[in-house]
Amino acid sequence: MTGQELFDSLVKAFGEKLQAKTEFRGETTYTIAGGDLREIVKFCRDELSFDYLLDITSIDNHGEEPRFEIVYHLYSMPHTVHLRLKLKVSEEIGAVDTVSDVWPTANWHEREAYDMMGIRFNGHVDLRRILMWDGYPYFPLRKDFPLEGLPSEMPDVAFTKATPLEGGPFVTIPSTAGSKDREPRARPPEL
Amino acid sequence: MAETRLTTHDSKIEGNVIFTRFDAALNWVRKNSLWPMPMGLACCAIELMATAASRFDIARFGAEVMRFSPRQCDVMIVAGTVTYKMALAVKRIYEQMPEPKWVIAMGACASTGGMYRSYATLQGIDQLIPVDVYISGCPPRPEALLAGLMKLQEKISRERSFRDQKPELAERLEEVLG
Numbered sequence A: 001m002t003g004q005e006l007f008d009s010l011v012k013a014f015g016e017k018l019q020a021k022t023e024f025r026g027e028t029t030y031t032i033a034g035g036d037l038r039e040i041v042k043f044c045r046d047e048l049s050f051d052y053l054l055d056i057t058s059i060d061n062h063g064e065e066p067r068f069e070i071v072y073h074l075y076s077m078p079h080t081v082h083l084r085l086k087l088k089v090s091e092e093i094g095a096v097d098t099v100s101d102v103w104p105t106a107n108w109h110e111r112e113a114y115d116m117m118g119i120r121f122n123g124h125v126d127l128r129r130i131l132m133w134d135g136y137p138y139f140p141l142r143k144d145f146p147l148e149g150l151p152s153e154m155p156d157v158a159f160t161k162a163t164p165l166e167g168g169p170f171v172t173i174p175s176t177a178g179s180k181d182r183e184p185r186a187r188p189p190e191l
Numbered sequence B: 001m002a003e004t005r006l007t008t009h010d011s012k013i014e015g016n017v018i019f020t021r022f023d024a025a026l027n028w029v030r031k032n033s034l035w036p037m038p039m040g041l042a043c044c045a046i047e048l049m050a051t052a053a054s055r056f057d058i059a060r061f062g063a064e065v066m067r068f069s070p071r072q073c074d075v076m077i078v079a080g081t082v083t084y085k086m087a088l089a090v091k092r093i094y095e096q097m098p099e100p101k102w103v104i105a106m107g108a109c110a111s112t113g114g115m116y117r118s119y120a121t122l123q124g125i126d127q128l129i130p131v132d133v134y135i136s137g138c139p140p141r142p143e144a145l146l147a148g149l150m151k152l153q154e155k156i157s158r159e160r161s162f163r164d165q166k167p168e169l170a171e172r173l174e175e176v177l178g
Helices: A003-017 A034-046 A106-117 B022-031 B044-052 B084-096 B107-112 B142-157 B161-165 B167-177
Strands: A020-024 A027-032 A052-060 A068-076 A081-089 A095-097 A120-122 A152-154 A158-160 B036-040 B075-079 B102-106 B133-135
Touching: A003 A027, A003 A034, A003 A081, A027 A034, A034 A068, A034 A081, A034 A095, A052 A106, A081 A095, A106 A120, A158 B084, B022 B142, B022 B161, B036 B044, B036 B084, B044 B075, B044 B102, B044 B107, B044 B142, B075 B084, B075 B107, B102 B107, B102 B142, B107 B133, B133 B142, B161 B167
Parallel strands: A027 A081, A095 A120, B036 B075, B075 B102, B102 B133
Antiparallel strands: A020 A027, A052 A068, A068 A081, A152 A158
């Protein structure tokens, strides 16, 4: 089956549960609601043969409501088709259903999203931090977490300190200018 | 009249005796047999391995015996980025090394945190353990690590080992010998 046929049968099965469709450079994205997630991903895996979950990423749209967004990248090995599913999560709810029983690889992806962004996954069998240590009090990839970090202390486990940025962050600016203008420099926001 | 005693000339040991300070002999032994603790944490560890391999051959400086037990090590080579998650483990391994012990901070990350000015990275291992030699580079070339090792050897050869590390024994010897 081609990608179009797969997407057509997805639309036929779920109709207006697929809230929005985006096509960009041949990549198809559907926005769905958190409550429909498990139903849709099971259909994608079993009926449409999206047998491979490439990645789960989370986005912090700080200042918007709902604040968080979770993105599922699916791939169908038999049909070589990509599909992206997006859903929004508000800060008050802060949780979505797990898909780790649908694709076992989601186990660690969801743990990472929990560790870095603080989004919980209902029904996850082992929702612990995966990169930071148990007891670290912050979620470092949230937009309101400072780049230099915050001090914390877990006796005998680990500690953190705020990092001196010394005029940083040192970032490049994508442009066609010469390397002298593009190179990483301190760029305070007021300049 | 004071009694003088005749000593015979022993040709057997002539040429086989040297006179030196005890510290100098001790330091000479120590500096030419530094057993490293390879604390490989990131890409610097690849250069560390290259330094140990045949082309650069750290064995020329007596430091080829990489031990993976801290209890057999003299010098910890911290090669790579020390994250906060790893920091206390590095400290603990350092504490398990027997005295006398030295530390080489290899590369920008181990020395200062390097390019990782972030929430996750310790800004230099010297915040936790005393460092003897810092090596610049990202990662340093094997030659730079060898230069750092030679720097450490120089430092060791200048140490007042006996008096500083065995003060009670030194005192007692002074008493006995007057």
